[in-house]
Amino acid sequence: xxxxxxxxxxxxxxxxxxxxxxxxxxxxxxxxxxxxxxxxxxxxxxxxxxxxxxxxxxxxxxxxxxxxxxxxxxxxxxxxxxxxxxxxxxxxxxxxxx
Numbered sequence: 880x881x882x883x884x885x886x887x888x889x890x891x892x893x894x895x896x897x898x899x900x901x902x903x904x905x906x907x908x909x910x911x912x913x914x915x916x917x918x919x920x921x922x923x924x925x926x927x928x929x930x931x932x933x934x935x936x937x938x939x940x941x942x943x944x945x946x947x948x949x950x951x952x953x954x955x956x957x958x959x960x961x962x963x964x965x966x967x968x969x970x971x972x973x974x975x976x977x
Contacts, residue, residue, distance in 0.1 A: 903955045904952055913930075913948045915930045924973075929952045930948065930952075933949065
């Protein structure tokens with residue numbers, strides 16, 4: 880499944896939203912960066928995300944994804960604000976191109 884963030888950039892989704900109690904996780908594979916590379920760029924913007932295989936090593940291998948780099952997970956909790964979410968979106972648009 881793919882979703883366009885702009886006309887030139889696509890993000891391939893490995894998992895959509897997994898919801899645990901009061902937390903929602905979105906995991907995806909950016910096609911223009913490694914998961915680790917994108918996590919580093921977001922960290923430079925003060926945004927914490929996690930690149931990993933998240934115990935889905937065999938699943939990622941079957942999907943043709945390098946489990947050593949994994950996917951990028953963004954976690955949202957009940958205490959995250961709209962301002963934080965908009966800051967994340969702006970950072971992704973800036974890095975990935977809008």
